[in-house]
Structures are given as structure tokens and as C-alpha cells.
Amino acid sequence: MNTEIQENTKEKSDEESAEKNSLFKEAVFQLKGNKSATIGFVIIVGFILMAFLAPWLTPFEPNDQDISIRKTAPFITSHILGTDDLGRDLLTRIIYGSRVSLVIGTISVSISLSFGILIGLISGFYGGWVDRIVMRFIDIMLAIPYVLLTIVIVALLGPSLVNAMIAIGVSQIPQYARVVRASVLAEKENDYITAERSLGASNFELMFKSILPNSIAPIFVQATLGVGDAILSSAALSFLGLGAQPPTSEWGLMIASSREFVTSAWWIVTFPGVAILLTVLGFNLLADGLRDVLDPRMKD
Amino acid sequence: MLKYILKRLALLIPTLFGVVTIVFFMIALSPGDPARVMLGERATAASIEKLRHELGLDKPLYVQYGLYLQRVVKLDLGKSIKSGQKVSEEIRDHLPATVELAIWAMIFSTTVGIFLGVMSATRKNSWIDFGSMASALVGVSMPVFWLALVFIMIFSVKLDLFPTGGRMNIRYYFTPISGLYVLDGFIVLLKSGDPKVLLSALHHLVLPAIALGTIPLAITARITRSSLLEVLNQDYIKTARSAGIKERRVIYRYALKNALLPIITVVGLQVGMLLAGAILTETVFSWPGIGKWLYHAIEARDYPAVQGGIIFISISFVLINLLVDILYSVVNPKIRLS
Amino acid sequence: MDKDILLSMEDISVSFYTHRGIVKAVRNLNLQIKKGETLALVGESGCGKSVTAHTINQLIPMPPGKIESGKVIFEGRDLLKLDDKEIAALRGKRISMIFQEPMTSLNPVFKIGDQIADVFMAHEDIKKDEAMEKTVKLLELVKIPAPERRIKDYPHQLSGGMRQRVMIAMALASPEPGLLIADEPTTALDVTIQAQILRLIYDLKQDIKMSVLLITHDMGVVAETADRVIVMYAGRKMEEADVYSLFENPSHPYTQGLLNSLPSNEKYSDSTRLEAIKGTIPDLLTIGNECPFENRCPFAMSICRESFPEETKLDDDHSVWCHYVSDQVRTHTRAGSLLPTRGKE
Ligand SMILES: Nc1ncnc2c1ncn2[C@@H]1O[C@H](COP(=O)(O)OP(=O)(O)OP(=O)(O)O)[C@@H](O)[C@H]1O
Ligand code: SF4
Ligand SMILES: [Mg+2]
Numbered sequence: 001m002n003t004e005i006q007e008n009t010k011e012k013s014d015e016e017s018a019e020k021n022s023l024f025k026e027a028v029f030q031l032k033g034n035k036s037a038t039i040g041f042v043i044i045v046g047f048i049l050m051a052f053l054a055p056w057l058t059p060f061e062p063n064d065q066d067i068s069i070r071k072t073a074p075f076i077t078s079h080i081l082g083t084d085d086l087g088r089d090l091l092t093r094i095i096y097g098s099r100v101s102l103v104i105g106t107i108s109v110s111i112s113l114s115f116g117i118l119i120g121l122i123s124g125f126y127g128g129w130v131d132r133i134v135m136r137f138i139d140i141m142l143a144i145p146y147v148l149l150t151i152v153i154v155a156l157l158g159p160s161l162v163n164a165m166i167a168i169g170v171s172q173i174p175q176y177a178r179v180v181r182a183s184v185l186a187e188k189e190n191d192y193i194t195a196e197r198s199l200g201a202s203n204f205e206l207m208f209k210s211i212l213p214n215s216i217a218p219i220f221v222q223a224t225l226g227v228g229d230a231i232l233s234s235a236a237l238s239f240l241g242l243g244a245q246p247p248t249s250e251w252g253l254m255i256a257s258s259r260e261f262v263t264s265a266w267w268i269v270t271f272p273g274v275a276i277l278l279t280v281l282g283f284n285l286l287a288d289g290l291r292d293v294l295d296p297r298m299k300d
Numbered sequence: 301m302l303k304y305i306l307k308r309l310a311l312l313i314p315t316l317f318g319v320v321t322i323v324f325f326m327i328a329l330s331p332g333d334p335a336r337v338m339l340g341e342r343a344t345a346a347s348i349e350k351l352r353h354e355l356g357l358d359k360p361l362y363v364q365y366g367l368y369l370q371r372v373v374k375l376d377l378g379k380s381i382k383s384g385q386k387v388s389e390e391i392r393d394h395l396p397a398t399v400e401l402a403i404w405a406m407i408f409s410t411t412v413g414i415f416l417g418v419m420s421a422t423r424k425n426s427w428i429d430f431g432s433m434a435s436a437l438v439g440v441s442m443p444v445f446w447l448a449l450v451f452i453m454i455f456s457v458k459l460d461l462f463p464t465g466g467r468m469n470i471r472y473y474f475t476p477i478s479g480l481y482v483l484d485g486f487i488v489l490l491k492s493g494d495p496k497v498l499l500s501a502l503h504h505l506v507l508p509a510i511a512l513g514t515i516p517l518a519i520t521a522r523i524t525r526s527s528l529l530e531v532l533n534q535d536y537i538k539t540a541r542s543a544g545i546k547e548r549r550v551i552y553r554y555a556l557k558n559a560l561l562p563i564i565t566v567v568g569l570q571v572g573m574l575l576a577g578a579i580l581t582e583t584v585f586s587w588p589g590i591g592k593w594l595y596h597a598i599e600a601r602d603y604p605a606v607q608g609g610i611i612f613i614s615i616s617f618v619l620i621n622l623l624v625d626i627l628y629s630v631v632n633p634k635i636r637l638s
Numbered sequence: 639m640d641k642d643i644l645l646s647m648e649d650i651s652v653s654f655y656t657h658r659g660i661v662k663a664v665r666n667l668n669l670q671i672k673k674g675e676t677l678a679l680v681g682e683s684g685c686g687k688s689v690t691a692h693t694i695n696q697l698i699p700m701p702p703g704k705i706e707s708g709k710v711i712f713e714g715r716d717l718l719k720l721d722d723k724e725i726a727a728l729r730g731k732r733i734s735m736i737f738q739e740p741m742t743s744l745n746p747v748f749k750i751g752d753q754i755a756d757v758f759m760a761h762e763d764i765k766k767d768e769a770m771e772k773t774v775k776l777l778e779l780v781k782i783p784a785p786e787r788r789i790k791d792y793p794h795q796l797s798g799g800m801r802q803r804v805m806i807a808m809a810l811a812s813p814e815p816g817l818l819i820a821d822e823p824t825t826a827l828d829v830t831i832q833a834q835i836l837r838l839i840y841d842l843k844q845d846i847k848m849s850v851l852l853i854t855h856d857m858g859v860v861a862e863t864a865d866r867v868i869v870m871y872a873g874r875k876m877e878e879a880d881v882y883s884l885f886e887n888p889s890h891p892y893t894q895g896l897l898n899s900l901p902s903n904e905k906y907s908d909s910t911r912l913e914a915i916k917g918t919i920p921d922l923l924t925i926g927n928e929c930p931f932e933n934r935c936p937f938a939m940s941i942c943r944e945s946f947p948e949e950t951k952l953d954d955d956h957s958v959w960c961h962y963v964s965d966q967v968r969t970h971t972r973a974g975s976l977l978p979t980r981g982k983e
Pocket of ligand 2: 891892929930931932933935936937938939942947959960961962963
């Protein structure tokens with residue numbers, strides 16, 4: 001008798017997760033038809049390919065200096081986008097710069113994601129005073145503008161690319177924690193959670209095996225946006241001299257060191273910025289598309 | 301309403317306290333000894349010890365924290381290591397420049413942003429909608445400092461339309477009254493009939509304000525569009541239309557006032573972004589405001605200045621958001637009358 | 639054409655082009671409203687009542703909506719051919735609407751007095767003061783106590799019933815109201831308030847001599863207020879009759895089902911609603927030319943799956959669209975007496 005009931009509930013929760021699964025399939029299907037998601041996806045794939053295939057995409061080395069050809073204008077010689085003040089090939093440096101940005105994006109988002117998920121999950125799942133304290137703390141952290149927070153953290157840790165990644169990752173944790181908490185709270189109330197709890201699932205199992213996978217959609221959107229944000233922040237930090245250090249081919253740093261050439265070599269200023277713009281645009285487009293598809297409220 | 305404001309004010313105190321605490325401990329617990337960082341690698345142990353003592357770093361952490369709190373309550377943020385001046389005075393001196401820049405950036409981003417959002421929402425799926433939303437997305441994907449440099453390159457260097465930096469043509473000597481140069485220029489104009497100061501101030505503001513305002517503009521446009529689209533779907537809009545109210549009035553009066561509620565919140569949040577963005581914009585345009593000052597403090601590892609600057613900006617951010625919330629409740633009769 | 643007819647909808651079809659497909663919300667509908675009459679449009683949720691009403695004054699959102707065919711003749715003009723300005727001039731002036739949800743149908747950030755006065759000012763060349771005076775008078779007319787004070791209230795400060803009165807006032811804020819479209823005006827209200835609001839609409843109609851298109855799924859409301867009734871199902875007109883004939887001699891199997899599901903002891907009380915008859919409404923996306931009731935109808939025949947029936951006139955004022963009824967009428971002279979009886983008796 002008892003086992004029968006249990007099997008029933010089990011079946012039911014399986015059914016519900018199967019439903020979620022097909023929802024996911026539908027989402028992927030719809031994404032294909034979503035213009036902004038498609039464009040974003042193509043840009044991102046291009047960006048990742050560029051990072052991985054860098055040495056095969058260009059005959060030059062990013063740090064090869066040749067003073068004799070310094071500040072060569074673009075579209076004239078084999079240096080398609082011209083050269084910088086030290087005669088380094090600009091296109092090559094931009095291509096290699098995608099590696100740095102990819103690493104920054106991935107690592108700092110991983111930091112924010114892992115801590116954000118942990119904090120948000122615990123706070124939303126346990127509720128009560130744990131939640132109150134965590135939320136209070138997060139509210140206070142959010143009172144400090146996050147760009148500022150990032151700058152202070154790197155300034156304290158000392159300027160370097162690694163520290164920049166840590167700073168960007170850490171200062172975004174409150175954002176993620178809040179998003180995760182909100183979707184956990186929404187998911188927690190579902191029947192299948194009660195059912196699984198009655199079947200004796202442990203808190204850990206409930207949190208990581210049931211709630212998290214089912215509330216992943218908004219977290220996913222946030223992470224996609226986050227990669228773009230991280231690339232922008234790291235560029236800003238490098239521009240202020242707090243991130244990547246010369247001679248790294250980091251896009252923000254390339255813009256920073258081009259400042260004195262606004263009068264003489266427009267390409268050194270322009271192209272690295274275009275690279276940042278396109279990449280971040282790709283992530284924003286994908287995130288927009290994801291939000292349209294995953295957030296049923298936005299659908300018409 | 302009054303009760304609501306009082307409640308918000310009461311909530312403010314723990315937040316402010318929390319901000320001060322977090323900033324203090326972040327700096328106190330960070331690896332590295334501020335005294336050593338300040339004095340450089342080759343400083344002698346004695347001189348480091350002396351500075352530690354001066355900064356109170358030799359006391360236990362909780363004592364340092366207690367002292368710091370006491371001073372912050374008295375609005376004393378300590379002395380800048382670099383200049384020896386009081387941090388609060390340095391902030392006061394640099395504040396007007398930033399306030400002026402932020403206000404104009406805000407005016408630019410809010411008016412243009414709302415206008416674009418309304419155009420998009422009312423012409424949903426038209427090329428106007430597509431164009432302005434695509435530009436908005438490009439706007440949020442751009443590094444501000446790069447945009448600022450591109451502006452300088454095009455409008456200052458190439459076209460020679462605007463100055464590359466600064467707030468005022470140095471030849472126009474005048475004693476600042478409010479420190480907001482446009483306002484001061486206006487006063488000069490009234491007093492002596494000379495528009496030079498006013499015009500020069502405006503001339504210098506154009507590029508930095510537009511550069512700083514671009515991202516908030518893009519965000520405002522996006523939120524206005526989505527908020528207005530949602531409102532236009534509401535029953536009361538159908539009511540207004542079915543009652544024969546003209547479409548323009550339906551949109552600009554009936555719908556926009558409702559759509560304004562989320563817009564206000566977002567605009568408030570952007571003030572924080574604006575303050576942070578000011579660091580980059582002011583650096584590029586040599587704009588002598590808080591942002592540039594903070595940048596130099598960070599560069600010089602001037603801990604008290606950095607600490608004070610961060611606390612000041614965060615507190616301003618909190619206070620502005622409180623103001624925004626109050627404004628929100630004024631616009632929203634459901635809160636105002638409860 | 640008949641001089642008594644105020645509004646005439648001819649062969650109206652409306653579809654919605656959604657990402658799931660084409661929703662055929664209303665099909666080949668004919669409807670006429672006489673001057674001074676109350677016509678009730680009844681049917682289950684989703685059968686196209688609101689779409690029909692919104693077609694009249696061009697409130698169908700386009701896209702996704704599209705009016706596939708038909709005309710809406712009002713005072714000699716086809717309303718569907720009017721441009722935005724022309725239709726806006728008619729809305730609220732000659733054709734007013736009140737909606738189902740008094741909670742969400744008033745603008746939350748404006749005082750109700752301002753909202754009503756604005757309608758006056760949209761239709762007449764008058765100053766704000768004068769419009770306000772008129773507003774106060776109008777609120778008195780719809781029996782809102784202390785109207786001078788109430789005009790300063792925001793919608794959230796009023797009860798549902800009061801809000802619906804405000805909605806009615808707004809609909810009447812015109813120098814010459816012609817047609818009032820009331821889309822389920824009482825559905826969201828308490829039973830006692832419902833009766834008051836219906837009474838109010840009825841009295842106002844008598845006073846002002848306007849016509850009313852009353853949309854409802856409450857048979858009790860129909861019995862009490864309507865002169866004539868149209869029963870709709872899945873976008874189609876099923877039966878049309880004066881209210882007396884309809885209740886005495888419901889002839890369409892669907893109408894019979896509707897009346898059967900009413901509680902028998904409490905004859906057509908205010909609280910009764912159309913209850914679901916066994917089975918479900920067909921999918922408006924895939925529906926073809928069959929009789930849409932075919933899957934639930936106890937009398938369904940093979941022809942019902944092939945074509946939608948022609949009109950069968952039982953009386954001057956009573957028509958039915960049903961193959962079964964049509965057969966019955968053809969084989970017997972006096973159709974009514976031989977029709978399947980209602981389970982209740
Ligand atoms: N904007 C729209 N987009 C897509 N489909 C719509 C839209 N408006 C109405 N429909 C569809 O048209 C059909 C008829 O809807 P309508 O609102 O007229 O029903 P109703 O009879 O008024 O029901 P209710 O009693 O629930 O108000 C429904 O199937 C609905 O899904
Ligand atoms: S036409 Fe056929 S299916 Fe439709 S109601 Fe009549 S008998 Fe039933
Ligand atoms: Mg309806």
C-alpha cells in the first residue's frame with residue numbers, strides 16, 4: 001500500500017521532469033528561430049574559434065616588434081589592420097587578444113557562478129534567518145557600484161590580469177546570488193519537490209539534483225550576460241592600468257596604450273574597441289534571445 | 301506616505317553602516333601592508349613602523365574599526381597621503397565637476413532614451429524600432445573609454461568642433477561660485493552680460509556628457525520600450541481607447557505615466573553606474589572630478605583617499621536610490637496614499 | 639435596410655495569426671442590434687464574444703488579429719473602413735464599452751474624476767471645470783455617493799462595484815450615447831453587486847434610449863436583462879431568438895445543454911453560470927468546416943462533420959443553425975413540439 005503511493009509520486013515527479021526536458025528541447029528549437037540569438041551565437045562561435053586557432057589565422061607573432069614599420073596604416077600592406085607604435089601587427093594582436101578575453105570571461109564568470117549558486121541556493125532553500133542575513137549582506141554589497149567594487153579589489157590585490165579576473169568574479173557574486181535565490185524560491189514551491197522530500201531525498205540532493213537543474217534558465221541568461229560584462233570590465237581595468245600588463249595583447253590595454261595616437265593613428269584606437277564591441281554584442285544578443293525564449297512572460 | 305519615508309530612512313542606517321564596514325574590512329584584510337605599499341619597496345623598517353603608527357595600523361583590528369567608525373560619523377575620512385589634505389575636503393573640491401557632468405549626462409540619457417523607447421514601442425517591429433533597439437544593444441556593448449576616445453578622435457581632432465578635455469577655456473578666468481560651471485556661467489552672464497563663460501562651459505561638456513550618457517541612454521531606451529509595451533497591453537489602455545481618447549494622449553499621458561514607474565527605478569540604478577563610469581570618462585577627458593581624483597588616488601595607492609572615495613560614492617548611491625524610491629512613491633498613488 | 643437597426647455586422651470573420659497557427663476566433667457572423675434594444679451574446683469562455691465586440695470599434699490588436707471578411711454598418715457607414723481618427727471620434731461618443739475587469743480597467747495613476755472628465759473633453763469643446771461638473775452629475779446618475787469627494791479618488795481606493803459604476807459613467811460621458819457594449823460587466827463582482835449594476839444598466843438604457851450589446855456567459859443575466867439573445871459556440875452563431883422563445887423553446891442541442899446545466903430549483907438565478915457540457919471545445923487552430931459542436935453533440939450525424947448547417951427559421955424571431963433541427967423541421971410541421979425535450983422536465 002505504502003509503496004504504491006510512493007511509486008505514484010515518483011512517477012509523477014519523473015513526469016514533471018520529463019516535461020521540463022521537452023520544454024528545454026522546445027527552447028532550443030525556438031532559439032534557432034530567434035534572430036538575435038542566432039546572430040549572437042554565430043559571433044560567439046567566431047570569437048571562440050579565433051581564440052583557439054590564433055596561431056593558424058595569422059602569419060605574424062603578437063609581440064614581434066619592428067620599428068621600421070611602426071604605425072603602418074591599415075588596408076595597404078600585408079598588415080591588414082596596420083601596425084601599432086612598435087610595429088606589431090594589429091590584427092594579430094587583436095586575434096590573440098580574443099584568447100585573453102575568453103579566459104577572463106570564462107574564469108570570472110565561473111567564480112561568480114560557483115559562489116553565487118552556492119550562496120543563492122542555500123539562502124533560498126533554507127530561508128529563515130540564514131536567508132535574511134545573506135540578503136542583507138547582498139543588498140549592502142549591491143549598494144557599492146560594482147565597477148567601483150571591482151576597481152577597489154584589484155587595487156588592493158595589486159594590478160595584474162589574474163587579480164582582475166578575481167576582482168570581476170568576486171564583485172559579481174551578489175548579482176548571481178540574487179538571481180539564483182529568486183529562481184530557487186520560485187522552484188521550491190513546486191509539487192515535485194514536496195514529493196521527493198517525502199521520498200526521503202536529502203537536502204543536498206534536493207538542492208543540487210532537483211532545484212538547481214530546474215531553475216537554471218535565468219542563471220544561464222545571467223551568465224551569458226556576465227561573460228560580456230566581464231570582458232568589458234577587464235578592458236576597463238586594463239585601461240586604468242589595473243588589469244593586464246604590457247606586452248599582453250589585451251584589448252583594453254591596447255586601447256590604453258593607443259591614447260597618445262588619437263591624432264596620428266586612428267586604427268590603433270579604433271580596431272581593438274571594435275573587437276570588444278563585437279564580442280560583447282555577441283553575448284548580449286545571445287542573452288537577449290535566451291531571455292525571450294526561456295522567460296515565458298516575455299513571450300507574446 | 302510619511303510612514304513609508306520614515307521606514308526607508310530607518311532601513312538606510314544599517315545599509316550605510318554595512319557599506320562602511322565592508323569597505324573598511326576589505327581594505328584592512330587585504331593582503332599587503334598599506335604602509336609598505338605606500339612607501340615603496342625600499343623603505344626602511346623604521347619609517348614603515350612610523351607610518352603604521354601614524355595610520356593607527358599597529359592597533360588591534362577592532363580598535364582600528366571602532367576609531368574609523370567614530371571618525372566617519374563625524375564625516376572625517378582622514379588625510380590623503382599624497383597631498384596631506386583632508387580627504388573630505390578633496391572630495392568637496394572635486395565634487396561639483398562630477399555632479400555637473402553626471403547631471404548633464406543624465407539629462408541627455410533620460411530624455412533621448414525615453415524618446416527612443418517610446419518611438420520603438422509605439423512602432424513595434426518597424427524599422428525605427430529595429431534600428432533604435434539595435435543601436436541600444438550596441439550602446440550597452442561598448443567600452444565607455446573607447447567611445448570617449450573615438451569621440452575625441454572624430455569631433456576634436458578631425459573636425460575640431462569640441463575641446464579634447466577640461467571644463468573651461470583657461471583664458472576665461474573667473475571665480476567659481478557654485479562650482480557648477482554652467483550655472484556659474486549663467487550667473488556671470490546675468491551680472492556682466494558676458495556669455496563667454498557659459499558657452500565655454502557648455503562647449504566643454506558636450507563630448508564627456510554624451511560619452512558618459514551613452515550606456516544609460518541605451519538601458520533607458522530598452523527599459524522604456526519593454527515597460528511601455530507591457531502597459532499598452534493593459535486593460536486600462538483599452539478603456540482609454542474605447543472611450544475615444546486620442547492615440548497620442550493615450551500614449552504620452554495614459555500609458556507613459558504608468559510605464560514611468562519601472563523607468564524611474566532603472567534610471568536611479570544608473571546613477572551608480574554613472575559615478576563609476578565617471579572614473580573612465582573623466583580620465584579620458586581630463587575632467588577634474590571625483591572619478592579622475594579617485595583614479596589618481598588608486599594609482600598612488602593613497603589608501604585613506606581610496607577608502608574615503610569609495611565610501612562617499614557608495615553612500616551617495618544609496619541616498620540617490622532612496623530619493624528615487626521616494627519619487628517612485630510620489631508617482632505611484634498606491635504607495636503615496638497608503 | 640431596416641430603419642430600426644442601429645448596428646449591423648455582416649459575415650464577420652476574425653482570425654489571429656499566432657506562432658502556433660491561425661486561430662479562427664469568429665466565423666461568418668451576422669448580428670443586428672435594433673435601436674433601444676438589449677442584445678445578449680452568450681457562450682462559453684473563448685467562443686469569440688469579446689472578439690466580436692472588439693471588432694465593432696476596431697479594438698482588435700492587429701497584428702496578430704486580422705479581420706478576414708465582413709462589414710460593420712453603423713449609421714450608414716462601414717466602421718471597418720474608417721481611419722484611426724474617424725473611429726476614435728466614434729469611440730466613447732456613439733459607441734462606448736465597459737469591460738469585464740473593473741480592477742484593471744481604470745488607469746491606476748489618475749484620479750477617476752480626471753479620467754471621466756478627459757472623455758468629456760475628448761468629445762466636446764469644453765473647459766476642464768465644465769467637464770468636472772458634468773462628471774459629478776454623471777457619477778450621481780450612476781449612484782455613486784458623495785461624488786464631489788469621489789472624483790479625487792484613485793481607482794484602488796474604490797470597491798469593485800464602485801469601479802464598475804465609474805466605468806459605466808465613463809462609457810456614458812458623451813453628449814449622445816448610441817450603443818453600449820458591456821463585455822461581461824458583472825462577472826468579477828459579488829452577486830448582490832451584480833444585480834445592482836445590471837439594474838443600473840437597465841435603468842440607464844431606458845432613460846437614455848441607447849442600445850446595449852451585453853456579453854455574458856451567465857444565463858441568469860440573460861433572462862433578466864436581454865430582449866434578444868445570440869448563442870455562440872467556437873466562433874459560430876448557433877441560435878438566435880428573442881429571450882422569451884429561447885428560454886421557452888431552446889432548439890439547438892448546445893443551447894439545451896446550457897439550460898440543462900442550470901440548477902433546476904433556483905430558476906435562472908444570478909449566480910448561475912454556463913457549466914461545461916461533457917466534452918471539450920474544439921481547437922480553433924485546426925477546426926474546419928464541420929459543425930464545431932459535433933464532438934459533444936448527442937444528435938451528431940455524418941453530415942455534421944462535413945458542413946456547417948444553414949439557417950433554419952423556426953419563427954420570425956427564432957433561428958437555429960443545426961442539421962438535426964433542420965431535419966426535424968422538414969419532416970414535421972410543428973417543429974417545436976417534436977424537438978428533443980429538455981432533461982429537466
Ligand atoms: N490577441 C489575441 N491573440 C491570439 N488569440 C486571441 C487574441 N484574442 C483572442 N484570441 C483568441 O480568440 C478566441 C476568442 O476569444 P474571446 O476573447 O473572444 O473569447 P470570449 O468568448 O470573450 O471568452 P471569455 O468569456 O473568456 O472572455 C480565443 O480562442 C482566444 O484565444
Ligand atoms: S449540426 Fe449536428 S453536430 Fe451540430 S449541433 Fe446540430 S446535430 Fe449537433
Ligand atoms: Mg471575453
